Amino acid sequence: MSPGVETSMGLAVPAARTKFVFGKRDEPGRAIWLLLGPCLLYLIVFSIYPLFHSLRLSLTDLTAATGTGNFVGLANYRALLSDPQFWNAARNSAIMVVCSVTLQVVLGVALAMFFNLQLRGAWIVRGILLLPMLMTPIVVGVMWRALLNPDWGLVNWAIRHVGLTPPDWLGSIGMSMVTVILVDTWQWTPFVFIIVFARLQALSQDVFEAAQVDGAGPFVTFRRITLPMLMPAIVFAGVFRAVDAFRSFDLIYGLSYGGPARSTTTLSFFSFQNGFQFQNYGYAAAVAYMMLLILAVGTTVMLKYVQIRPGDTR
Amino acid sequence: MKGKTHHPRPGEDVATLSGGLTRRDLMQRAGVLGLAAAFTGLGGIEALQAAGFDMKKYAGTKINILMTGDENDHRALADMAPKFAEETGMELEITSPALGALIEKTLQNLKAEKSSFDLIEYLGFLTTQQVGGGYYEQLNAYIDDPAKTPPDWDFNDIIPAALKNVGIFDMASGAVGKGKDIYGIPGLHSGSVIYFYRKDLFDAAGLQPAKTWDEFKAAAQKLHTDDVAGCSFIGANDFSLAAVDWYTRFITTGGALMTGSAKEKNFKPQVNSKEGIAALQMLIDLLPYAPKNVTKYGFAENVDGFSTGKIAQMIFWSTIAGPILNSENSMVADKTGTTPVPSGDGKSPRAIQGGWGVGIPKNIDPAKKDAAWLALTWITNKAVNRYSIEKYNIDANRSSAFNDPELVAKFPYLKDALTAIETADTIPTSLIPEFFQLNDVMNVEFNAALIGTQDAKTACEKVQTQWEAILRKAGHLA
Numbered sequence A: 001m002s003p004g005v006e007t008s009m010g011l012a013v014p015a016a017r018t019k020f021v022f023g024k025r026d027e028p029g030r031a032i033w034l035l036l037g038p039c040l041l042y043l044i045v046f047s048i049y050p051l052f053h054s055l056r057l058s059l060t061d062l063t064a065a066t067g068t069g070n071f072v073g074l075a076n077y078r079a080l081l082s083d084p085q086f087w088n089a090a091r092n093s094a095i096m097v098v099c100s101v102t103l104q105v106v107l108g109v110a111l112a113m114f115f116n117l118q119l120r121g122a123w124i125v126r127g128i129l130l131l132p133m134l135m136t137p138i139v140v141g142v143m144w145r146a147l148l149n150p151d152w153g154l155v156n157w158a159i160r161h162v163g164l165t166p167p168d169w170l171g172s173i174g175m176s177m178v179t180v181i182l183v184d185t186w187q188w189t190p191f192v193f194i195i196v197f198a199r200l201q202a203l204s205q206d207v208f209e210a211a212q213v214d215g216a217g218p219f220v221t222f223r224r225i226t227l228p229m230l231m232p233a234i235v236f237a238g239v240f241r242a243v244d245a246f247r248s249f250d251l252i253y254g255l256s257y258g259g260p261a262r263s264t265t266t267l268s269f270f271s272f273q274n275g276f277q278f279q280n281y282g283y284a285a286a287v288a289y290m291m292l293l294i295l296a297v298g299t300t301v302m303l304k305y306v307q308i309r310p311g312d313t314r
Numbered sequence B: 001m002k003g004k005t006h007h008p009r010p011g012e013d014v015a016t017l018s019g020g021l022t023r024r025d026l027m028q029r030a031g032v033l034g035l036a037a038a039f040t041g042l043g044g045i046e047a048l049q050a051a052g053f054d055m056k057k058y059a060g061t062k063i064n065i066l067m068t069g070d071e072n073d074h075r076a077l078a079d080m081a082p083k084f085a086e087e088t089g090m091e092l093e094i095t096s097p098a099l100g101a102l103i104e105k106t107l108q109n110l111k112a113e114k115s116s117f118d119l120i121e122y123l124g125f126l127t128t129q130q131v132g133g134g135y136y137e138q139l140n141a142y143i144d145d146p147a148k149t150p151p152d153w154d155f156n157d158i159i160p161a162a163l164k165n166v167g168i169f170d171m172a173s174g175a176v177g178k179g180k181d182i183y184g185i186p187g188l189h190s191g192s193v194i195y196f197y198r199k200d201l202f203d204a205a206g207l208q209p210a211k212t213w214d215e216f217k218a219a220a221q222k223l224h225t226d227d228v229a230g231c232s233f234i235g236a237n238d239f240s241l242a243a244v245d246w247y248t249r250f251i252t253t254g255g256a257l258m259t260g261s262a263k264e265k266n267f268k269p270q271v272n273s274k275e276g277i278a279a280l281q282m283l284i285d286l287l288p289y290a291p292k293n294v295t296k297y298g299f300a301e302n303v304d305g306f307s308t309g310k311i312a313q314m315i316f317w318s319t320i321a322g323p324i325l326n327s328e329n330s331m332v333a334d335k336t337g338t339t340p341v342p343s344g345d346g347k348s349p350r351a352i353q354g355g356w357g358v359g360i361p362k363n364i365d366p367a368k369k370d371a372a373w374l375a376l377t378w379i380t381n382k383a384v385n386r387y388s389i390e391k392y393n394i395d396a397n398r399s400s401a402f403n404d405p406e407l408v409a410k411f412p413y414l415k416d417a418l419t420a421i422e423t424a425d426t427i428p429t430s431l432i433p434e435f436f437q438l439n440d441v442m443n444v445e446f447n448a449a450l451i452g453t454q455d456a457k458t459a460c461e462k463v464q465t466q467w468e469a470i471l472r473k474a475g476h477l478a
Helices: A028-058 A075-081 A084-115 A122-129 A137-147 A154-161 A173-202 A205-213 A218-246 A250-255 A267-277 A281-305 B023-042 B044-050 B073-088 B099-111 B124-130 B140-144 B160-166 B199-204 B213-223 B239-251 B274-289 B299-307 B318-325 B366-379 B382-392 B399-403 B405-410 B413-423 B435-451 B456-474
Strands: A004-006 A012-014 B062-066 B091-095 B119-123 B185-191 B193-198 B313-317 B336-339 B354-359
Touching (some): A028 A281, A084 A122, A084 A173, A084 A218, A084 A281, A122 A173, A137 A173, A173 A218, A173 A250, A218 A281, B062 B099, B062 B366, B073 B091, B073 B366, B099 B119, B119 B366, B124 B160, B160 B354, B185 B318, B185 B413, B193 B318, B199 B213, B213 B313, B239 B274, B318 B336, B318 B413, B382 B399, B399 B413
Parallel strands (some): B062 B091, B062 B119
Antiparallel strands (some): B119 B354, B185 B354, B193 B313, B193 B336
16 A cells, blocks of 8 residues: 555555556556556557558558569659659659649739738638638548549530630640649648738737837738738648648549549659559658658758748758 | 448448347348348248258358458348358358458468358459368268258259359369369359340440451441440449450450460460450450540449440449349340350350359367358258348359249349350460469559550550469479
8 A cells, every 4th residue: 555644535646746546656657658658659550650661561562463472672652763653753753843832822812912901801711712721522522523524524514605615624735733732722822821811810919019010011011921921820830731742642533533644643652552443552661761761851841941030040 | 230331431321220230230130031021932941941951950050251352242141140040040240341252361361270250251353372282171072962962952042153263173273163072062152244235325326236346346336326335334443454464355256365384384375366356456446436534434434424324335243234224223224235255257156154162171170060051051952142232133053043934034244244254265364373463463454455555466465464474483384
């Protein structure tokens, strides 16, 4: 029994200096393990083990045919670097990330500035504006594929109705990636908007009033005051979206299925095809690890060189 | 859940009626009960019992089957599960994922110490991979044993071409369809490609259904209008672009896809042969007479287009005959005719062999193997075949079902579907595990040619180069 003070009812209560509820006073480690154990177990089983398992997989030639993967060292990675399809997918991923994130940041900031004007009824429009990001990307993909159907899609019907010729949204090599970027932008601009808008609402009005007193116009105020103060939120939203767009799979699966002629095959889709269509598990794992590497380097570089705070010279 | 799949389909009616049944369940079970009454009238279980065969000897056993969720097979089987339970006393648990997950789950089970599934449905294109891997129980002894096989199962009724495609395998040479060793039973459907045409349009134009590819093109030219495309085909980057439209034209004009064998490491593709290039050129030449957006047409778009009367002719999987010839789904049900596919001059009509097989994994509980076999005979019996055709227009795998006068009167296409299955060709690339990867390369390059970014020769050369690289990497080509 742990040392304590006997009460009048005969119950022992912990001594005043007892620090740990679950463990004995001299065994703090036990309480720590009790508290952290479930989290650690969860992390080990669902994050760390799969990470190491897939890393090991990427170093084997495991396919559905062989069944047992032989250790091949870095052969899968070497093969990847000389595989034109990998570079095509990497290029498509890069285009998608750069274009969609740029568009989303520009539109998201513009929308935030607009809604910051506090126009009457704006809250209703704001609510509707957020709807796309509440949908699952696979549903968005399938929905837009139907809307853009060349024979009976609503979008094409509307374009024809006003006397114009609709573009070949998903049928031409040049247009299909544009379509994917537009749909991704439709879905995720509200995310950037809400982050930037929240930050905008929290900015102190004193600075803006001082600028006004000093005679700064709207453009100068935006460029010299608003934008720098919004930068932490913009960088957060941009990095978050860049990571998400880079991993984008379900939108591609539902909308374009990587085509035509692999023009919308991103790295995620390329990995999926190798893993689940061709059963080249080792190769698919190597693609996934290359993505992890690119993401880690890309995110680090982005956070290092993008100025987050005004005056931050990191 | 007894007799139910794990995966409700998109759009499935899940409104629950009292007693926990969905409306769909109720309708399905009502249909099954009606059929059950008909079967009982024909003898069915009583006849077997009179013959001394006890269908209920494994009563209480639960049979787990892993099967495709991409076709209608699992629906037909789920409908029939109550009857299965009634006749055998066994319970049928159906797991039906989509193809990718099915392959992965199948391989995991086949390679595990013990399979969780007593029966597994495998794609005919994967027979070499799955049966050739030695994972399935040889079935000859079961088939030949009257104590284990119901007397009315009628092995000889199974279409030989379907059995060769998915059931017969020679382990020594690694050859599909050779020898007498049987490892799987065709099920739950077979299938190949037939020619669909609009009888009314052909009659009005004084045309006969095309017997050659030249006639096909001429008819397309003549019948093409602003409202109706002269022809259609799979033009999208889709499995069937290469497997149906290109391959049918290729082999019916004298093409041979591969030479040598994977075992000898001289398995060489012939995609860039003159027949290969010509087959793709035929599709390119049809573009002016096809729907405007045919390069985005996959399976669904062609079925929709034909059913709504916007396509005059096309070759397609015979499995779509059901929806197209059903007036509830189709505006041209009574105006559509079918024949075997066209061919080159002096060549026979034939196309790719499709279909599935069902086997018993070697690594199931030995005590359950006889029960699994009895279940396998039940799900591939004549009644299930007939029901599959009647309810879902599945191309089954028994001659009796295809020749059933009542069914043929209702679905005249069955005659052509049977001929197509009997004469179909097992695509040689299905003999190696890289089949889907090879098919994907072809679809991507052929689709690019149809879009107009490269010509037929370039596309075929590109496929040839990529195929050779894949085959070399896999060790099938030195």
